[in-house]
Amino acid sequence: MGKDTPPVPLPEGQNTSILTLPTEILIQIFLYYIPIYPECPPLFGRHSPSILTNVCRWWRTTALDMPKLWRAIHVDLTLSDKPTNLYQKGIVETARTWLVRSGGSPISVSLTCHQIHAIDAQDLNMPATEILLMECARWEYAIMRLPSHLSKKLYLKQRFMPLLVAMRLTSVGITSEQALGQIHAPRLHTFDSRLSQDLHYFKLFSSDVWSHLTTLKLRDIPLDSAWPILQGTPALRHCWLELWTPGRGINDYTGTILRVLLHLETLIVTSPTTILPPCEPFLRGFVLPSLRRFAIRLALMSDLDPPGSLTDPLGIELLVHVLQCWMCELQVLSILKLPLDGTLDQPIQEAFQNIAYLELNRSNNAWYPNPEFWGVDWFS
Structure with missing residues (x-):
């Protein structure tokens, strides 16, 4: 599931009009096909950029050479009642592929994890969370529904997110919040959050980050x-x-x-x-x-x-x-x-x-x- 299917060759004399489009126009068509950034397209199916790689070799080459097509990545691990099945593992591998294709572009990430304590859910949540956290320096927009537990191997005392401007964070477990460390995000202006421990708000950001916020939503807050x-x-x-x-x-x-x-x-x-x-x-x-x-x-x-x-x-x-x-x-x-x-x-x-x-x-x-x-x- 983490790889695109090979492009389908066009029969001779059929649909050749698509081969006459200037590359500049094709690029604009591709960008109109996916949701407007920072909204994330689906990893598979309609409005996924993966579809564009399956039409012909030219479309595939053009799509793979467009980091903007792959810079908004939504990883939803709750699509199935079986968190360890191959389909969900394929989601993680596909997200990893998109991260590579996005090059060095700023990215919009969305993560929806199983917020349960089952061991099999943790085993899948870990790699999904890890691959996105490894790219946090590129985050521009982030919607993160963290798992209830994260391993200590993901813990960092500080995380630097120099491009981050908007973030929604939902957590039901203190270990997930601790794994984030203190976030340094000098450009952050919008923050929407629900944490399991309210005192952790004061550890999540430095006072400088709080002082620059212009939009704030706090959920389940005393x-x-x-x-x-x-x-x-x-x-x-x-x-x-x-x-x-x-x-x-x-x-x-x-x-x-x-x-x-x-x-x-x-x-x-x-x-x-x-x-x-x-x-x-x-x-x-x-x-x-x-x-x-x-x-x-x-x-x-x-x-x-x-x-x-x-x-x-x-x-x-x-x-x-x-x-x-x-x-x-x-x-x-x-x-x-x-x-x-x-x-x-x-x-x-x-x-x-x-x-x-x-x-x-x-x-x-x-x-x-x-x-x-x-x-x-x-x-x-």
Whole structure:
């Protein structure tokens, strides 16, 4: 599976028109055939550059001489329920071939590993992860769903990724996170992550990397971990916090020094859990003068506030107060997971009648921001 099939010779007098195309046009056709970089094409089948090598010798020669065709590599080891079968081993070998064909080009890599502890899954995850990590100096875009465990032989104290600009990292095992070491990525501006150990965020990057981030999404993050991270991200323009567990006590942020994020334009605060974190004191700890777009699950404002402290148990007045603390001119406001019967629609519309675009979301399904209104296209 790691090798292309031999090119099929063209019968004499048939389809010879493809042989008359100038090489420059053929190159453009090939580039249009695959997804736009940095999106990764499939290793096999439709829209895979491997298909282009099977038409004729000229197409094969042209394709193999185009590093741009092979510079976006997606390795998905979850396509089969049998992680040790030959098909999946062929995926790893094909990815290795593409890495060679991409030459010295910057690359976009995507890795989806089995996040289980079975020995056979580990045996396959290891070579797939290793071949991509060996090329990390060429990474420009990376989406990495790491295995639950990696051998210590992959551990490095530091990894240098001088070209990396955007990264999505998902991990359920501390050994995989430790294997990455400290990442030096001076060009990194977009980071989306879910780690098994929140303290590892402070080991993953140096303070310089955090200080240059402009887009940040943290998944399954407690407030007490998000707070110090945001203290070190002064350049942020877009931030999405997917909160998990209450974390520290409700008053732990009261009285702390206000954190001013001068450049933050977009803030999204969601939570998939039914045990909602106390979000209002946390949000009051910021001043966000440039904020223009804000989305929040309204229940995060009120469900865990101290008894007797609220004149509005629904959190609407608290939300109004938070927006006043931020000293911003909000243009887009999305309030998520509202009651299906619409009972809160009127008081919300009255409270935020000056907002140009007000979205009242009643769905219990996962909400995703429309890039047209939200100024950023998050990792899908």
